[in-house]
Amino acid sequence: MKKVLLVDFDGTITKIDTVDLMVRKFAKDGWQYYEDLWEKGEMATEECAVEIIKLMEMSEKELLDLLYEVEIDEYFLDFLKVCKEKGYEVVIVSDGYDFNIKAVMDKHNFNVEFYSNKLWFEKREIKVDFPYKSKECDKCGMCKLEVLKEYKKKGYYTIYIGDGYSDLCVAKYADEVFAKGVLEKYCKENGIPCISFKNFDDIMGKLKR
Ligand SMILES: [Zn+2]
Secondary structure: OEEEEEEEEOOOOOOOOOHHHHHHEEEOOOOOHHHHHHHHHOOOOOHHHHHHHOOOOHHHHHHHHHHOOOOOOHHHHHHHHHHHHHHEEEEEEEEEEEHHHHHHHHOOOOOEEEEEEEEEEEEEEEEEEOOOOOOOOOOOOOOOHHHHHHHHOOEEEEEEEOOHHHHHHOOEEEEEEEEOHHHHHHHHOOOOOOOOOOOOHHHHHHOOO
């Protein structure tokens, strides 16, 4: 059976959440209010992002400089190698931004197919767009469940790897879940079977079995 590993980006592949990092660095006070609502599930990603972007001032260069400092999980590149050897597909699914994902991939020299929201610059103006919004989900900007459903339809065995709020929609539907942080807690509280992990070395160990 074909296998796909759907992997969250911020806080899972990267050691810190790049959206959070960018907001803390470049947004004026007031963003915390929207972030709290989003975490409680009371505000959708798009609405929240649009409000927070209004509070932000940064140039493309300033954002790139910040993103180039972001570290990734020490074992992630080895994990990609193992998946390639075994013929497993790896796809990044993120409710964050393409700009951040591309910058981190460039810096660390890897290239993985991904689905995410979009962020770009027009002069000094920051633009965002949410091309993968799902009609069936009123919370996510890019609902990961939609991507998972596509792979299921094509007959894939699906493995989900994540850590946060944007992983809650998809977790219940994956054939196997690797979880840490908020997602791990959520799975345990909701009776969703999951394998806890700290880093991609733990995951490789389990994949090799
Ligand atoms: Zn969703």
